């Protein structure tokens with residue numbers, strides 16, 4: 148069960164701690180209405196794609212209300228490989244949605260990704276939501292993905308200006324995404 152709605156209004160974004168895991172699972176399950184994404188996060192934790200510095204929680208009054216994870220991806224182009232990040236998933240507990248928590252998590256995550264030296268982030272999701280953060284259709288920019296995703300849902304954003312230049316190819320997700 149997700150914790151009861153806390154009374155405070157101050158949103159804090161910080162790295163996830165081991166003791167947050169149960170709350171992260173609950174928030175992710177409640178946000179998506181099934182435990183698929185929550186189990187995916189737990190599966191990703193065991194892979195080299197998981198980046199602890201980019202596994203962030205939003206707390207309100209000290210209680211976990213939202214979660215975002217950026218994982219390591221690889222762009223394959225013939226013999227060339229380029230590193231990238233993938234945003235997956237973003238979840239805000241239903242009682243806390245539409246209060247800016249998702250926005251705060253995305254902005255903090257993008258800034259943390261840049262600080263950690265990453266250049267490019269991919270996401271598959273709703274363009275109406277991610278467009279506001281500067282994500283753009285990825286296929287039109289020479290990227291492909293191994294899943295059947297509509298053109299406007301497969302998006303990319305530079306963390307470093309010019310990072311997309313000269314790079315294109317197949318965005319490879321960890322094998323766990325195929326299960």
Ligand SMILES: CC(C)(COP(=O)(O)OP(=O)(O)OC[C@H]1O[C@@H](n2cnc3c(N)ncnc32)[C@H](O)[C@@H]1OP(=O)(O)O)[C@@H](O)C(=O)NCCC(=O)NCCS
Nearest residue numbers: 178179237238239244245246247248249250272273275276
């Ligand atoms: C999508 C989600 C992360 C947004 O977080 P949030 O804290 O509710 O969002 P914010 O308060 O930062 O932003 C609110 C805005 O996002 C819009 N929004 C919320 N959920 C949306 C969705 N699923 N698709 C498109 N827009 C959405 C709201 O209409 C609102 O728009 P406005 O600013 O023009 O009024 C959250 O609603 C959620 O966890 N949803 C279920 C899980 C999910 O779908 N995650 C992946 C998204 S692709």
